[in-house]
Amino acid sequence: MRLGGKSNPRNKALMKMFNLINIGERVGSGVSNIFNVWADEGWEEPVIEERFDPDRTVLSLSFKKKVTKKLKKSTMLF
Numbered sequence: 001m002r003l004g005g006k007s008n009p010r011n012k013a014l015m016k017m018f019n020l021i022n023i024g025e026r027v028g029s030g031v032s033n034i035f036n037v038w039a040d041e042g043w044e045e046p047v048i049e050e051r052f053d054p055d056r057t058v059l060s061l062s063f064k065k066k067v068t069k070k071l072k073k074s075t076m077l078f
Contacts, residue, residue, distance in 0.1 A: 001048065004032035031059065042066055
């Protein structure tokens with residue numbers, strides 16, 4: 001799912017609706033594009049969660065900026 005390249009719509013009726021109005025390319029790049037946009041914006045990486053009974057795949061999106069750790073300068077003694 002994350003790598004893309006294979007179109008596997010979960011809701012075929014919704015996909016057909018998008019096709020009728022010429023939205024959606026059906027190339028399997030939707031999820032990977034989401035990850036790319038989130039990285040470009042500096043937001044926390046989306047989380048993919050699989051659930052069973054009933055089967056679900058949940059993609060959680062956060063608009064929080066990534067927290068970057070500052071590295072301390074180390075002193076090297078010779």
